[in-house]
Amino acid sequence: xxxxxxxxxxxATAPRTPIAYYPGCSLHGTSREFDESxxxxxxxxxxxxxxxxxxxxxxxSSGHTTDHLLGVALPARxxxxxxxxxxxxxxxxxxxxxxxxxxxxxxxxxxxxLAARMPDVLGRPFANTVAVESVVALLRDxxxxxxxxxxxxxxxNPLEGLxxxxxxxxxxxxxxxxxxxxxxxxxxxxDEVIAACGADAVDWNMKVECCGxxxxxxxTNSVVRLGRAIIEDARRNGAEAIVVACPLCHSNLDxxxxxxxxxxxxxxxxxxxxxxxxxxxxxxxxxxxxxxHFVDTEPFIRRLVEQAAARVAAxxxxxxxxxxxxxxxxxxxVAGDAPxxxxxxxxxTRASQDGDA
Amino acid sequence: xxxxxHDIMRLVAGGKGRAAAADESIWLCxxxxxxxxxxxxxxxxxxxxxxxxxxxIDSGVSDAPRRIAAFHRAFLAQIESNGRLHxxxxxxDYKFRTGDLMKDVTNAPxxxxxxxxxxxxxxxRGVAEVKRIFEKCGEA
Numbered sequence: 001x002x003x004x005x006x007x008x009x010x011x012a013t014a015p016r017t018p019i020a021y022y023p024g025c026s027l028h029g030t031s032r033e034f035d036e037s038x039x040x041x042x043x044x045x046x047x048x049x050x051x052x053x054x055x056x057x058x059x060x061s062s063g064h065t066t067d068h069l070l071g072v073a074l075p076a077r078x079x080x081x082x083x084x085x086x087x088x089x090x091x092x093x094x095x096x097x098x099x100x101x102x103x104x105x106x107x108x109x110x111x112x113x114l115a116a117r118m119p120d121v122l123g124r125p126f127a128n129t130v131a132v133e134s135v136v137a138l139l140r141d142x143x144x145x146x147x148x149x150x151x152x153x154x155x156x157n158p159l160e161g162l163x164x165x166x167x168x169x170x171x172x173x174x175x176x177x178x179x180x181x182x183x184x185x186x187x188x189x190x191d192e193v194i195a196a197c198g199a200d201a202v203d204w205n206m207k208v209e210c211c212g213x214x215x216x217x218x219x220t221n222s223v224v225r226l227g228r229a230i231i232e233d234a235r236r237n238g239a240e241a242i243v244v245a246c247p248l249c250h251s252n253l254d255x256x257x258x259x260x261x262x263x264x265x266x267x268x269x270x271x272x273x274x275x276x277x278x279x280x281x282x283x284x285x286x287x288x289x290x291x292x293h294f295v296d297t298e299p300f301i302r303r304l305v306e307q308a309a310a311r312v313a314a315x316x317x318x319x320x321x322x323x324x325x326x327x328x329x330x331x332x333x334v335a336g337d338a339p340x341x342x343x344x345x346x347x348x349t350r351a352s353q354d355g356d357a
Numbered sequence: 358x359x360x361x362x363h364d365i366m367r368l369v370a371g372g373k374g375r376a377a378a379a380d381e382s383i384w385l386c387x388x389x390x391x392x393x394x395x396x397x398x399x400x401x402x403x404x405x406x407x408x409x410x411x412x413x414i415d416s417g418v419s420d421a422p423r424r425i426a427a428f429h430r431a432f433l434a435q436i437e438s439n440g441r442l443h444x445x446x447x448x449x450d451y452k453f454r455t456g457d458l459m460k461d462v463t464n465a466p467x468x469x470x471x472x473x474x475x476x477x478x479x480x481x482r483g484v485a486e487v488k489r490i491f492e493k494c495g496e497a
Contacts, residue, residue, distance in 0.1 A: 025442035030473045054481050056440040061388055062432040065410055070494040074436070077483075077490060121493040123486055174390035175403070184394050210389035217451060217461070218424040219385075255464065292471040 019133065020087035021049040022078055024097035025057050026247035031094070033289020034247060037274035038093050038135065040288060044281050045145050047138070049091060052082050058100040061214045072114060073121045075104040080118075080126040093135035093274070095171035095246035101132045103178045136172060136245050137180075139277060140189045143196040146277060150198055153282035156312040158304035159199040164276065165239035166190035166201050167230065169249045170210050184208065190273055194243060197280035204237035206230045211252040220259075223252050228260035231268050241269040241300065243276055255294045267295045279304075358385040362392035362402035369405055378413035384421040427454035437491050440481035445474050 027035035042049055055078050064071025079101060082090045092098040108115045108128045118126045139146070150157055168187050176184040185208060191201035209230060212223030231253065234242050244250050254270040261267065270293065278288040279301070290297045360368070360382035368377040377383065383406050393403040413419030419426075431450040435442045452458050468474040481487070 025444070025479075028441070028479055029444045029475060030468070032472055054440075054483050056481055056483065056487050057436040057442050059436065060432070060442075062429040063436075065388055065407055066414060066429055066433070067411055067494055068407065070433075070491070071407075073490045073494060074487075077486065121490060123489050170387075170389040170391070174394045176394055208391075210387050210391065213387050213389065214428070215387060215425075217448065218422075218428040220461075222387075292473060294467060294471075 016046070016048055017088075018048040018050040019138075020082040020085065020090040020130070021051045022055055022058075022082070022090050022092045022097060022101065023051060024055075024092065024094040024247075025060075026094050026096075030251055031247035031272075033292040034093060034250070034272045034274060036287060036289040037272055037278050040283055041139075041274045041277045041281065044149060044278075044283065045142055047142065050087075052078060052087075052090065053085060055081060058097045060096045060100060064100070064103070069114075069117075069121070071100070072104045072107050073118070075100040076108060076118055076126060076128075077122050077124075079105060079128065079130045079132075080122055080124050082130045083127060084124070087130060089131040089133055091133050091135065091138060093245070095134070095169065096248060098132060098134045099171040099178060102180070103175075105130070105132055106178060134172065134179075134245070136189050136193065136273060139193045139273060143192055146193070146196040146280070150196070150280045150282075153280075155282045156308035157198045157280055157282070158301065158308045159197050159276065159280045160308060160311065162199040162304060163202050163238050163240050164194050164199050164271075165204050165234035165237065165242045166194055166207065166273075167234070167242050167244050167249060167253075168207050169244070169246050170208070170213065171246055171248075173208050190243060190245065193273060194276065197276055199276070199280070202234070202237045202239045204233055204239065206233040211249045213248050213252075216248070216252050216256065220256070223256055224259045227253050227256055231257065231260060235265070235268060239268075241271055243271050243273050245273045257295055269293070269295050269297050269300045271297070358382045362386075362406070365406060365409070366400055366402050369409070374409065374412065375416070375418060378409040378416065379418040379420055381420045381422060383409045383413065384419075384425050424455050424457070427451055430454065433491075435478075437488060438484070439478040440484045440487045441479045443475070443478035445476060446478055 023035050057074060058078065059071055059074035063074050079090070090101065092101050105128060108118060115128065168181070168190060171179065173179050173181040173184045173187055181187045182189050187207065194201040206229065210226060211230060212219070212226045216223050231242065242253060244253065250270055250272060257267065257270070275288045275290055285291065285297070285301050290301060360377065360380055365377050365383065368374065386403070386406050388403055388407070390403045393401045396402065410419070428451055431447045431454060432442065434450060435447045448461070452460065465474065
């Protein structure tokens with residue numbers, strides 16, 4: 001627009017309207033660190049969110065596996081609340097909530113009789129106007145902003161070169177028409193967020209396998225068997241930690257990991273994608289809830305921070321050596337009769353040094 | 358899981374849906390949706406299994422393993438009474454339903470010290486609204 005032409009990057013500075021935030025039960029309970037790290041990261045990226053007032057449980061797998069109507073109505077109440085509270089879209093970071101909210105939105109859009117019944121079942125008007133967004137999609141859309149913030153961070157990026165396995169599980173990719181992932185079999189959206197953080201997303205086989213989901217309590221052995229295969233494959237492919245965006249995947253791989261690792265393997269940290277972004281942005285571990293995991297992340301993070309500091313120190317040293325070398329050369333130039341055009345190389349660091357060697 | 362997704366589809370297509378609904382296998386399905394996503398014939402076994410579970414419960418033929426049924430009931434009971442899932446309340450309810458009182462007790466202190474288990478339910482103002490949803494869906 002002509003009126004905005006003079007304004008410096010209007011999109012970056014204009015205050016965004018808040019997105020509705022649907023935390024879901026897990027983020028208020030067993031996965032508090034997902035909520036904490038999400039809030040910290042979105043604040044750093046200047047993406048405003050506001051919790052839906054008086055939201056209720058989406059019913060997760062127990063709702064739709066036992067009653068189709070209940071499986072639609074429980075999430076739909078929250079979409080109706082968001083609508084009444086004036087929101088255009090809702091962010092549901094929990095993969096299960098995201099899946100149920102989206103499934104309800106699509107079912108009501110596709111089935112006229114279901115849409116007609118909703119106001120009576122919910123006891124409130126429902127026009128089905130609110131879009132549902134996953135945290136992975138939101139972060140991937142913010143990849144450039146993440147890269148900029150990482151580059152601007154005051155501390156060295158602890159994730160630089162770290163090998164991470166992006167684990168999507170079921171609910172972020174299936175059913176494909178509900179999840180809306182970039183690819184249901186070989187998704188890359190979370191890998192792209194990992195890359196924006198300066199880390200390396202490894203290529204591995206179990207990205208979209210099931211971790212056992214809600215059977216954590218009722219069939220723990222199944223969860224241990226499935227989880228072990230996931231962790232072993234990540235390890236075989238060089239991953240130093242697994243990244244998830246689902247509270248169920250997290251608790252199955254983190255809380256149950258002790259039962260999976262029976263041969264003295266190194267523990268494999270399991271991180272929420274928001275914690276990964278937070279670390280790259282230079283946020284400290286505590287506000288990201290990294291002390292709430294069962295697989296102790298403290299030694300892992302300490303190692304990353306130390307490595308990052310050592311890497312930066314080595315770079316500084318190379319820079320200083322190069323500077324000293326060219327200073328010496330300059331002296332020689334002044335003293336002797338070497339060509340004067342050697343001087344600009346003094347500004348260069350590693351490149352010029354490598355060239356000299 | 359005795360019956361695999363294709364076996365279940367075979368039964369349903371052959372008019373033996375009731376037998377499938379009465380089989381334990383449909384309750385061992387994790388609803389990971391892999392069968393539906395990968396079906397070369399574009400069938401939706403996961404959706405069919407969801408329907409079979411509902412059919413099995415409604416017609417009284419369901420053979421859900423006690424623990425899995427107890428989990429679903431304990432989960433939904435929490436939502437009905439608080440509007441949100443109170444994990445501690447659900448696990449206690451589950452233990453009483455299954456008699457499996459010692460299950461995972463060694464994890465409880467770690468959950469509490471990590472701030473992952475709250476002792477009090479997070480009850481919403483609109484509990485009556487959620488109760489109404491359960492009633493309207495015939496689940497109350």
